[in-house]
Amino acid sequence: MSIDSRIFDARVRIVTGKGGTGKSTVALALAMVAQQAGKRVLLCETNPSESLARFLGEAPLTGEPRRLADNLWGVALIPDDAIREYALMTLKFKALYNAVFENRIVRYFLRAVPSLGEFVMLGKLWFHEQEDRYDIIIVDAPATGHFISWLRVPHVFTEMMPAGPLKKSAGDMLQMLQQRTKVDIVTLAEEMPVNEAVEIDHAVEHMRLAQRGLIVVNKLFEPVPPELIPALTGKPGLEALLDTITTREHWRTLGERYLLRLPADDLASAIRLMRREPPLLGAAVFSAIAREIEAQL
């Protein structure tokens, strides 16, 4: 893989897709591609219930970056923690933080600021992006529905906030997203995941949420040999096997048709990953997926 590989064309990559598409798997595999190319990688998760570290047999990630392997660190972007850290960062001193944040009235006000949690998650991402410790940051984003509203928060904040630290931070985030961030979309060769991929691809471009990145089509079936179905047809005792194989081929070819709904340039350059049998656990499995991705970069 060359150093100008397509995954190193942005400092931040945000991986999204409909629930169930394997977006976390792809985020982790992308992180391993970068790590194996000698980059220092920070992997961020945004959904505490989908622990990425669990895939590697590690304890759940926390708000503090933790080393998972050589050149690979993981961190959780959790809104409550992020608010706390953002405050600590801004206020600099723990004693001051305690004086302010342990105050119930203050906490009340912070909860009242709409979308502050989502905002501060991006703030934390920005903070890590500014650090010199990582070459690339890969984010396992919320599933599609919340994704667009999440990435829109800095836009909304720059419009709505009076001048002040929040507005300035929102501007910084907007710049990071629009200039140094790509959105990678994971989809399946199925109707609804493709529809959502098209929707998000469109939103990213038209709302200028970030730059468009890769399309990854996940969990593809290997085609069966074309002569197999005719050869099995009418063979006694093998009707159920024929049915199984026919259904599988039906879904596979239908899936290819759904993929045509993607913009042609996206489809032509899409990364295609084959379906793997569960459980997807352990570094070896993700290294293998990383190699599958790398071969297509």
Place this chain on the structure above:
Amino acid sequence: MSELLEKILAEKKVVVVCGSGGVGKTTTSAALGLYAALAGKRVLVLTIDPARRLANALGLEEFGNLAREVQLQTLGVTPKPGGSLSAMMLDMKQTFDDMVADYSSGVEEQRRIRENRLYKSMSQALAGIQEYMAVAKLYTVLETGAYDLIVLDTPPTSHALDFLDAPQRFVSFLDHDALQWLLKSTSAAGKMGFRLLDIGSSYMMKALGKLAGVDILREIGEFVAGFYPLFLGFKDRAEKISQLMLSPELGFIIVCAPTQPQVDEALFFQRKLQREGLRALAVICNRVHHPLPDFSDAEIAAATLTPELTHAALELAAEHRRLTDSEKVQLERLRKDIASASQVLSAFELTEDIHSLSGLFRLGEQLF
């Protein structure tokens, strides 16, 4: 027909369908709604998922905050007398505006609220308030009495949990001492005299101002204080919704697929419901594959295929067996760990995508 589902659809007024993405939750909601409609109920299927999935399954071009009736005659099955099916997708901004209209005292007040910058941002489709809007809408629809049954399709599980907490969170927000304190400051300072920064000369408020910006704090203060009567209305509704959640007329159906992470989530969610005193009525496990009957490798060999095709057929059969074996293990785990095994229903993977009512109907046939 599954007695359990028949009973649920006959007895409940609200069925909340939860589960993570990609398991056919929306489709299942629509199929449940369709069956109840055919059984003679006036049914509404309400989705709060921001993705427009339900429209595809129901063959509707578009649908918004208004209920649209689904044309059942295309199905070729006549519903029992009185049965009808409608679908609606939550429009958060509209729902919020409607609530303001319901609870504010007049046109002038409504205008003032609508022009407030914070209101504008809050009422936009921002994350966080969505869950409250969903239950608020559910409540509004329920109050109209236009439906015998509402099937509520929710966002994936992590958000479905927020959804459960939403009304309570809202109530505790409004009951907080800080709000009372704020209101007292406001009334003491007189009508226009409320200035957070009066107190803000303190060390604490300076620090907070540094963090968030002083203007935004003042705006929040004004927003909260100015709209207190409106909030009381919201609070009243939130409390009613909390009661509704606990009511025997409402129950949850969890949808999952027979994979380990999906079953983990279903069990997690079921326990969470139990802890909260809510009713988990059933778990529907979708996308189960048909197991292959036993046949020997000899039978495949006897089919006189080329060695390559024999090899491919054996491989495919073995792969499929591994899949169905693991699905069986997951289904057993689900049945074992759930409160009552009879609560678990399963449906086979469809052989075609659902584009039409008849597709939904066939899915329903498996469940019922």
